Amino acid sequence: MKFVLLWTDLALWLMVAAIVAYALRVRTQANLRNTWRRVLRDPVAASAGVVMALFLAVTLVDSIHVRPALATTDGSTVYDTRTLSTLDLLLARQIAMREVSYSAPLSAYGFNKESIVDAQGQARRDYPRLKFGGAHLSDPATQWGGDVARRAALGLAGGAAIAALLFALTAAALARQHQGWRHALADLAADRTFYPLRAVLVTLTVILLLAGPVLALMPHYHVFGTDRTGNDVLVQALKSVRTAFVIGALSTLATLPLALVLGVMAGYYKGWVDEVIQYVYTTLSSVPNVLLIAACVLMVQVFLDKNPDLFETAAERSDLKMLMLCLILGLTGWAGLCRLVRAETLKLRELDYVQAATAFGVSDLRIMARHILPNVMHLVLITVVLSFSELILYEAVLTYVGVGVDPATSSFGSMINLARAEMSRDPVVWWSFAAAFGFMVGLVLATNLFADGVRDAFDPKARSARPRLFVRRGAADA
């Protein structure tokens, strides 16, 4: 076994480290702590955060890559050319359950008729049994319904049990503050806790009730069916989560250096520096975005084709392409944030504390780094969370146009792309499409709701825009 650190893995883990560092910083700073507390006390944002955390967990499990050692006769170590992630290892059974072609969700039969030779040597056209899906049933016609129902019920029960356990554990943790666990449970049920724990627990319960049956059925069926080459659709959807996260997170991060440095410089120095920077970002934003990205991606493709010795395996190649796509998205997308940062810096530089620092003879660089940069960070945070979901949606469009991720990488864009042809078949193959839809909407909706919560907390002016129907009672001064 040999660990492989792909470029995007490195970037993702660095991002996680940065988030942890930021969280530690938030703990020590009272005003940041209070603002984040406001985000977490918003039931919608807290629940959305839980969903995002789950997707992030899938991403991180999918971001540790290894190349397994192969058995050789002469004792030397040779490594597999395929690069596997820990998620691949966890889903090894699912990936091995490869059928010949399409099969409907939970089905024991293939989707297309084939000629089958039966025991008497007679050939007939019929739907073939799947090699793995429902293979443990001797007579699917009679046993299938009962088996699926039993496993699903078992999964539901398991999910419900874990959910109940979570409720109990939360109540136990709250017991001291809420005068005993009975009171804690009652307060939890009536939503009288400091953080919106009821909403979070309900979200977790829903997820557990959905995941339970899927997990219970997974070893013997294809819960979301199989695609044209017989691969499990659920595996593809799970693998696509990482692609979406990489594109969403890394592209946004790639915009930050340029946007921040140039924005602060333009606002602070004004004059010709400002003019030049404004000219550059106006030029950049005057080109339609998709065209600009397409042009850059085409060039990167040409470059990679000319330099095939930059990567060892196919996985490294597609990974490099993905990283390049993120960089391109970052380098073409910094104009919006730069404009915001410039405007804010123009305001900040006239404030008394900056004037005082100038009077004390503090150097420009230090003023910008110590006094201006920390005060535009809320803009950065809001932009990062807002553009995250936009980029996930954008990836699908770019992949459709043909300038997105490598076709070998599973992504929501490529799933939708294939689904387009499948939806025009007769009878219709709907399950890849449905799986991509479900996962993608879940992820994007969660990020959008979380982004709204962050924006409300960090930008008080925007607060009026959100409708409030369910006002939390009793939580205000708990």
Place this chain on the structure above:
Amino acid sequence: MLRFMLRRLGYGLAILVGVNLFTFFLFFSVNTPDDMARLNIGGKRVTQAQIETWKTERGYDKPLYFDAAKTGTEQFTHTILWERSVSLFALDFGKSDARQAINIGHEIKVRMGVSLQLALPLFILQVIVSVAFSLLLVFFRHTRIDFWGVVLCVLMLSISSLFYIIVGQFLFARVLKLVPMNGFAPGLDAVRFLALPILLSLLSRLGGEARLYRAMFLEEMGKDYVRTARAKGLSEGRVLRRHVLRNALIPIITSAGSYLPYVFLGSLVFESFFGIPGLGAFVIEAITGQDFAIVRTMVFLGALLYIASNVLIDIAYTWVDPRVRLQ
């Protein structure tokens, strides 16, 4: 006014020069004319003679930025950069790189008409529908209608436009058979082909737009003149229509105006999904066919339209709000 316009045009020209330099550098430094020739002639064995003819036919047989063999100004004018830039600024787009070279200028003229047929009704309907929907939400603010309306908006803007297209095509064209799946016909027949893309494009953008407009309206609602209007006994509907809507027009124009370049350029995804032979589909074909001449032309055209639409937006500001002066 005139001086403002002239200055804007001058700045626009400077931006176009920047875009042109940038795209030229991007396309020609990574991908030399020799590579382009090899790619476009295709086949395994490409002789140097073939490459030279391909380059001469398209005028790529010169140095990129600087010709040391010439003297005086010819050092700069006898280059690909100079010739390509001059022809772009003269709106003479030349021929495409592909083997069966097509006249790009002619193609753009024909296709822009088709794109306009799709995008212009869409643009107008988009503004009307989004404003109407958000005004409805604002009218019913602090009620369940408003709450669930916003929930619907957030849900709608979380769904990729590709999903709208695939489900819409499946539902309206395949199950209900109301409209053809895809294709295009000139004249009045076009309505049958354009109805579905317009509807789906409307839906896919409605969530984001309506939520944005709602926030803008609510911001206006907090101002003093609204209270004055109510105090003098105007009905809520009249306050919204006559006062709030008119004052919120400036941010609405800014937001809607950002779509203006796409009215001419067409929508990439919708055109190619519905087989509408507009400029958007043209671009996708060029990208998949790696025809850099077309992509470069479209980048230039896009920047040109962006600048033009910004000038239009500025004029529209003075038109809706007499307080705005262009200086």
